Amino acid sequence: xxxxxxxxxxxxxxxxxxxxxxxxxxxxxxxxxxxxxxxxxxxxxxxxxxxxxxxxxxxxxxxxxxxxxxxxxxxxxxxxxxxxxxxxxxxxxxxxxxxxxxxxxxxxxxxxxxxxxxxxxxxxxxxxxxxxxxxxxxxxxxxxxxxxxxxxxxxxxxxxxxxxxxxxxxxxxxxxxxxxxxxxxxxxxxxxxxxxxxxxxxxxxxxxxxxxxxxxxxxxxxxxxxxxxxxxxxxxxxxxxxxxxxxxxxxxxxxxxxxxxxxxxxxxxxxxxxxxxxxxxxxxxxxxxxxxxxxxxxxx
Numbered sequence: 548x549x550x551x552x553x554x555x556x557x558x559x560x561x562x563x564x565x566x567x568x569x570x571x572x573x574x575x576x577x578x579x580x581x582x583x584x585x586x587x588x589x590x591x592x593x594x595x596x597x598x599x600x601x602x603x604x605x606x607x608x609x610x611x612x613x614x615x616x617x618x619x620x621x622x623x624x625x626x627x628x629x630x631x632x633x634x635x636x637x638x639x640x641x642x643x644x645x646x647x648x649x650x651x652x653x654x655x656x657x658x659x660x661x662x663x664x665x666x667x668x669x670x671x672x673x674x675x676x677x678x679x680x681x682x683x684x685x686x687x688x689x690x691x692x693x694x695x696x697x698x699x700x701x702x703x704x705x706x707x708x709x710x711x712x713x714x715x716x717x718x719x720x721x722x723x724x725x726x727x728x729x730x731x732x733x734x735x736x737x738x739x740x741x742x743x744x745x746x747x748x749x750x751x752x753x754x755x756x757x758x759x760x761x762x763x764x765x766x767x768x769x770x771x772x773x774x775x776x777x778x779x780x781x782x783x784x785x786x787x788x789x790x791x792x793x794x795x796x797x798x799x800x801x802x803x804x805x806x807x808x809x810x811x812x813x814x815x816x817x818x819x820x821x822x823x824x825x826x827x828x829x830x831x832x833x834x835x836x837x838x839x840x841x842x843x844x845x846x847x
Contacts, residue, residue: 557665571747575754579670580732581660581760582633589637589662591616597644604685606659606677606770610667614682615688616658617647619804624718624837625652625686625693629679629703631819632671635662642698647709647832651837652690656682671729672705673761674769679710687716693716696837699725700819701791705768712774719779719840721833724819725790727795727802729766735792769802771815775806 592599592615599615606612615636625755626646628639633755636643636655642707658675661722668674679697686695696719704725711717726732733751737744752763780803793812801811811832813821820831 552572555798557560558703562803571750571754572758573748575758577703578751579759580753581666581669583660589635590640591615591637592640592644595640595642595644596773597647602654602685604681606667606681608667608677609672610659610678610683611665612656612659612681613663614654614685615643617643617653619647619650619652620670622650622652623694624696625654625690626696626698626837627654627679627682627686627700629682629697629706630661631701631703633661634658634700634703637662637762639700641826642830642833645826646698646834646837649834650695651696651831654682654686658706668760670759670761670766672702672709672766675702675706678708679706682712683710683714683716696721698833699723701725704764708768708775709766709771716721717778719781720775721781721783721836722808723783724785724791725768725782725795725799726791727767727769727798728770729763733763735790736741736772739759739789769799772799772802773804775808777806779836779840780808781811782808783811783813783821785813785814785818785820788820789819791816 557816574729602616604612604616611820617822618795628640628643630636636657639655642654643653659665659667660669660676670764683695696713697707697717698721700723707720707722708725711720730748733748734744737747756762781794782800784793786793800808816824
């Protein structure tokens with residue numbers, strides 16, 4: 548769940564508390580229903596002076612997806628960057644071009660129902676797994692010689708865990724503000740509004756299953772986190788995160804296999820706020836992490 552998705556999560560809880568059945572259905576729609584901003588003005592690589600190519604690929608359910616390919620033909624890595632809930636690829640125009648300038652080929656893409664991608668069944672990190680799988684297939688087909696890295700923010704980080712845990716082609720992970728389990732994210736949002744968590748969480752979960760075809764319990768990155776090992780993982784989180792509390796990162800770290808991830812906590816940072824404390828330092832930290840894995844060549 549990205550910064551744009553944070554308001555959505557709180558909005559869903561407010562709706563759920565307003566009138567039970569109607570509120571719960573509205574809450575489920577806030578999480579998984581189609582929503583596009585209007586007017587949908589977005590920046591592109593043009594604004595940041597990055598050379599890019601418009602690309603497209605298709606998820607296995609037929610959803611058409613759009614992306615930007617920032618090419619470094621001589622690079623040893625392809626970095627796939629996944630945005631947060633209700634975000635889009637233009638949100639990634641800091642870290643994406645930053646890693647491109649550091650010598651990496653980078654793929655930025657829109658999850659379904661966002662940016663330039665087609666609408667399709669949407670969720671919070673469930674159906675979007677098909678989108679990341681399609682992005683991986685595109686990157687591998689285009690650069691089969693390169694090591695593959697997944698970089699994700701919030702929901703995008705959770706999707707990176709769920710998809711990358713079962714794909715040995717992924718050589719390393721950079722995960723900013725992932726959630727350990729979807730139940731915990733929704734419970735936190737309910738608690739902020741001082742509403743009774745148990746009935747609202749249960750009812751919204753059931754409404755989501757009925758209306759959108761998936762259950763919160765099916766989205767549990769912590770159950771797959773140990774499978775990332777022994778690949779390198781950089782796990783980052785703000786200690787003042789109001790959307791996905793830092794304890795999610797601590798739980799993921801405890802569940803990790805060996806070697807343990809590199810865990811970096813940003814003091815005073817809110818949700819996905821580490822980048823904004825010092826943009827260049829953040830990019831340098833990620834680039835250095837990738838470069839430090841076997842002298843710039845990632846080893847699976």
